[in-house]
Amino acid sequence: MKSRQQSVGKEAPVHADNEDAWRADSEAGVWAVADGAGGTGIYAGEWAQHLVQQVPSLPFQEFDDLAHWLDAGWVSFFDTYQPQAQQNYLIDRKFMGEGSSATLATLHDQAGMVHWRVYGDAIALCYRPATGELRASNPDIRQFESAPDLLNWLNSPHPDGFRSGSWQHQPGQQYALVSDALGQYVLMAYASLHGDLETVRLVAQQPTALGNRAQAHLIHWAGKQAHFDESVWTPLRMALTSPVRFLAYTQQLRAQQLLGPDDYTGMIIED
Template structure:
């Protein structure tokens, strides 16, 4: 499998801070996206980077294995960043009492199978271009209504926040890992273009930013029409060619209120 990937921070290019991180090791068959949760704890982006770079070549089969892996990798991160935090009492207090948080999604390619895992509201997708069928590790749009489960070096992972599974690879099948807000866009667009609009309509009744985006998708795609592959998947794939294509791609979607303000990361895999 070969990959194309991009990651851009909020308000790029004016501001380049990016708390997302990714790993794309095509030869090893390992891919990962982590989304640092800056609203909780501290050093979220650094924690996301640490997680992605420490992913092993063995897929996570359950939350016990995830916890065992974290147990072997959190201490190095802690030792590095405690040295930075201790110079300021407030930073040290936040670090010690809130930790560092991120969501995480992974793919491992082994024996013609894609082993996926998701912790929190990151998004893992499998797409068959010929049939136009999209499968998601978690397709429920309502998962984005509440705060996600987060991996934190300060505590054990919660089994309620973890999902894992296997996709049998078929010729032409493509896959993607996305941080939450870009994943929301893809899932909302797919729901609107395939006629599965009831979840969008329920969301659109909520007086929230997520509800407003759901309404925007309903209005935009009902007027524009088209097929998901040509209208959503292929433009995303093309945008991953370079930062020069990915930044204006995300800016245009934001200007149409189809995409919320956030860091955006995507890895797309194909034969």
């Protein structure tokens, strides 16, 4: 299978800073997206890049495999960035006291099965254009109401942050990895058009930024004869063909209040 992917920072095109990272290895059948959590620690983008590059060729079979992988892989990152951090007292204090954090989502294509693994609130998706069915590593938009579990080289991961599963591949079936803000958009749009409207309404009642976006989705899709494929999935798929298109796509969704301010990374994998 092949992939198309793009990533853009929340302040583009004025500032190019972007703490998301991705990896696409179609030959090996490995894809990954990591979302560096800039609100805690330091070197979040670098840590996200380190994680995606270190994803093993075989999927984690259980949480303990992820924990052992993290325990074995953080040292090279620390050895690279700790000398840099030591050059500034405040940076070193933050690095040693808070570490570096990110979420992670991976896909592995093996013998007709696509295995997904997620830690935190990045999202893995499986879409069937023939039926319009969308499946997700966690389809519940209420997951975004609280801070996600994060992989941090400083601390051991928590079992509650890990999710795993597999999808049997079928001709024409498509898969995606998206960082959290883009995942919120896709899941809210799908729920508004074909899914759990009651949950969207419940979230929309909350006096939060997520609640405001849920309310915007309810208003935007209400009364429209819209189909998820042509209104949500295909525009995302086409936006991933170039950086210019992806930037314009995310800016338009932000202007419509359907997408929250964040770094955005999307990847679609298909035959």
